[in-house]
Amino acid sequence: MKPFKFKQFEIQQSTDVFRVGTDGVLLGALVNVDSAENVLEIGTGTGLISLMLAQRNLNANFLGIDINEEAVNLTELNFQNSPFHLRLKNILHDFKKNEIDEKYDLIVSNPPYFEENSSGKDILARQTVELNFQQLISKSSKLLSEKGILSVIIPFEAGVYFIGIAEENQLFLNRKINVYGIENSKIKRLVLEFSQIEKGLEESDFIIEKSPRKYSDQYLELTKEFHVFKE
Known part of the structure; x- marks a missing residue:
């Protein structure tokens, strides 16, 4: 597959690993990473x-984990070829196992969200076969630093369920971004941020396209430091 070129780094891709997609780009551009010193990404895929986040925060150190060996190898390649490689580490790891002791200022994930089904496409990345919301949230809650943030992007339909599980684990919703695929359509995705600190909810809307195949000014502004847009 052709590599996906960004302004400061390049993503090598594979048919065996979930490719660069809008969800990942949105999460990478919207997450509150400014004050984080150490970051954990659960399910790195390509490392996107x-x-x-490493481009946005030049001081943070990153650990990426994935249960898919092909993804780990691909992420390692992309990390090593980037200008941020000294701050990026990636390992083969099952997040459900209790082998991570460090606390993190930011835990970020574009998690699997489809129930197990007959589709054979990107099973580990898309279906909750190896990691479900309950496992993701309960383990993350134990790995967050005192002021740490858990940030995810999920389908709108899963929002109430995800937020409910987070509350059961004493994680409070601090930020919610309603993502619309196209202007005047229904909400497609939610970018959610949780912490152990209960405070007022910051909620906003984000539109990807203002018309079919035409990015909104909001999206162009958000991603201008990453995407190489054709004139």
């Missing part, structure tokens, strides 16, 4: 999100 960690690379975007």
